Amino acid sequence: xxxxxxxxxxxxxxxxxxxxxxxxxxxxxxxxxxxxxxxxxxxxxxxxxxxxxxxxxxxxxxxxxxxxxxxxxxxxxxxxxxxxxxxxxxxxxxxxxxxxxxxxxxxxxxxxxxxxxxxxxxxxxxxxxxxxxxxxxxxxxxxxxxxxxxxxxxxxxxxxxxxxxxxxxxxxxxxxxxxxxx
Amino acid sequence: xxxxxxxxxxxxxxxxxxxxxxxxxxxxxxxxxxxxxxxxxxxxxxxxxxxxxxxxxxxxxxxxxxxxxxxxxxxxxxxxxxxxxxxxxxxxxxxxxxxxxxxxxxxxxxx
Numbered sequence: 001x002x003x004x005x006x007x008x009x010x011x012x013x014x015x016x017x018x019x020x021x022x023x024x025x026x027x028x029x030x031x032x033x034x035x036x037x038x039x040x041x042x043x044x045x046x047x048x049x050x051x052x053x054x055x056x057x058x059x060x061x062x063x064x065x066x067x068x069x070x071x072x073x074x075x076x077x078x079x080x081x082x083x084x085x086x087x088x089x090x091x092x093x094x095x096x097x098x099x100x101x102x103x104x105x106x107x108x109x110x111x112x113x114x115x116x117x118x119x120x121x122x123x124x125x126x127x128x129x130x131x132x133x134x135x136x137x138x139x140x141x142x143x144x145x146x147x148x149x150x151x152x153x154x155x156x157x158x159x160x161x162x163x164x165x166x167x168x169x170x171x172x173x174x175x176x177x178x179x180x181x182x
Numbered sequence: 183x184x185x186x187x188x189x190x191x192x193x194x195x196x197x198x199x200x201x202x203x204x205x206x207x208x209x210x211x212x213x214x215x216x217x218x219x220x221x222x223x224x225x226x227x228x229x230x231x232x233x234x235x236x237x238x239x240x241x242x243x244x245x246x247x248x249x250x251x252x253x254x255x256x257x258x259x260x261x262x263x264x265x266x267x268x269x270x271x272x273x274x275x276x277x278x279x280x281x282x283x284x285x286x287x288x289x290x291x292x293x
Contacts, residue, residue, distance in 0.1 A: 002188070003188045003191070006188060006191060006192060006195075007191070010191070010195040013195065013199060014195070014198055014199065014202065017199055017202040017203065017222050018202055020206065020215075020218055020219070020222065021202060021203070021205055021206030021209070021210065021215065021218075021219055021222070023215075024212075026212065026214045026215065029214070029215055029218055030218065033218050033221065033222065036199075036222065036225070037225065040225050040228065040229060043192075043195075043229060043232075044229075044232050047192065047232050047233060047235075047236045048236055048239070049232050049235070049236070049250055049253075051250075052228075052232060052250055052253055052254065055254060055257060056228075056257070059257050059258075059260075059261060060221075060225070060257070060260075063261060064221065064260070064261060064264050067264055067265065067268055068214070068217075068218065068264070068268070071214070071268045071271065071272065072214065074272070075272070075275055075281070077281060080280075081275075081279060081280045081281060081282075082212050082280075082281060082282065083211045083212060083280060083281070083282025083283075083284065083285060084211070084282070086209045086210060086211055090208075090209055091209045093208070093209075094204075094205050094208035094209035095205060095209070097204065097205075097208055098201040098202070098204045098205040098208070099201070101200070101201050101204060102197055102198065102201040105197035105200070105201075106194065106197060109190055109193045109194055109197065110190070112190075115187055115189035115190060115237055116187055116188075116189060116237075117187075117188055117189060117236060117237065126239050126246070127250070131247070132247065132250055132251070135244065135247040135248070135250075135251055136251050136254070139244065139247075139248075139251075140248070140251045143251065143255060144251075144255075147255055147258045147259070150258070150259065150262055151258060151261075151262055153262075154262035154265055154266055155265075157266050157269075158265050158266060158269045161266070161269040161270060161272075161273050162269050162272065162273075
């Protein structure tokens with residue numbers, strides 16, 4: 001049952017991912033990526049991580065994809081603004097590089113042995129939200145707090161980047177005026 | 183499947199997803215698609231970590247849960263990365279009027 005779900009999700013993920021990287025229209029690419037992300041969520045469900053599956057759908061399928069769609073709709077790119085199609089040479093080079101990487105990874109995976117999901121002592125609560133939260137807020141609470149700092153830094157960075165030049169100049173004149181006044 | 187176990191299947195799937203994302207990053211010129219491909223690569227790593235976490239679930243308490251917490255951290259980092267990346271994209275679009283990463287004025291930072 002679990003293997004079937006994993007294989008099914010795998011087919012969906014790989015197909016949708018291939019469509020994502022080959023579509024010219026960004027909206028179509030984003031919708032294909034949404035399908036791939038949903039597939040990853042299903043895969044996590046098959047690997048007994050329901051909390052992570054929910055987070056995958058909420059964070060990736062919800063927040064990140066909405067951000068992507070928002071930017072795509074905001075820019076409403078014309079054909080000439082997206083740049084030309086990649087040349088066949090660059091496609092071939094990229095395909096060779098990724099196939100090389102894949103063969104190295106494939107070699108490593110096929111050489112490791114003895115991996116199985118046969119786990120007689122697997123706890124009933126493994127992967128449940130309660131079990132997960134117990135670890136998140138005890139053993140890994142420092143990492144959790146550090147991530148909040150990272151998110152704060154990202155928010156500050158986005159605000160700085162999103163400011164228009166005109167607006168920055170306005171603030172600068174105001175600040176310099178205040179300094180002269182003081 | 184000639185002796186391929188389910189854990190290996192998951193790891194192979196993650197490797198293939200990673201390489202598809204890598205192909206997108208290397209071949210595409212549209213910055214939006216490049217960012218999406220990076221997201222696919224991050225997702226592949228998440229799949230791999232969850233697979234390893236599931237493999238180690240029978241070890242002593244706490245051995246496998248670290249992997250799941252790590253995936254949550256990766257998701258938070260990915261969200262930050264997308265927010266910053268998209269705002270850089272908008273800033274670039276304002277200056278160059280294009281999302282082509284090889285556009286004449288988009289490559290100013292390279293040299």
